[in-house]
Amino acid sequence: MEKKITSIADELRRSISSSPDSRPGARGEPGKPAPPLAKQVKDKKVIVAAGAILEAMSGFDCSANTHMLHPRLDSRTVKLLNSFKLASGIDMNRFIAFSIHYLFQQHPELKTYIKQSLENFEL
Incomplete structure (x- = not known):
């Protein structure tokens, strides 16, 4: 029996x-x-x-970003991100940077919350 292996990107x-x-x-x-x-x-x-989303993500420029984060992800998420990279050619760093940028863009109330929290912060 011959099975043809196709990637998610090919199917898409x-x-x-x-x-x-x-x-x-x-x-x-x-x-x-x-x-x-x-x-x-x-x-x-x-x-x-x-x-x-794939077009926006692949067009997202994160080349000028110099700060590094080391997020702690569970093994299922890492496996999913590795599969996503194989399917789309978009690496984890670009995926995570785009996702965070998109989250703040879609929910500006998070920025407002951060600003208000810092204004009320006392040492």
Whole structure:
């Protein structure tokens, strides 16, 4: 039995490039029921969102960053990040830097909290 190994990135590229009509079961192929329309729409939204995040992440410039952090991650997270690097070519440092930048961008209340906490800090 021959099994073909494909990466997540290959599957993502293939699913993005293929239209909903070219997916198995979409045209009523025998033996394969068509997936429900709601699932097709949800899958397409997830793929589009993942593609946009991957583009933003790969375009994120962290070359001028000089400070180093040593985050403590559990083994499952490290394994997932290693798999992500193999699938997308985006290393852990870029992933973590982008994620932190995105977190602060999406939740400016965190910056406000930090500023207020430092103003109320007494030695």
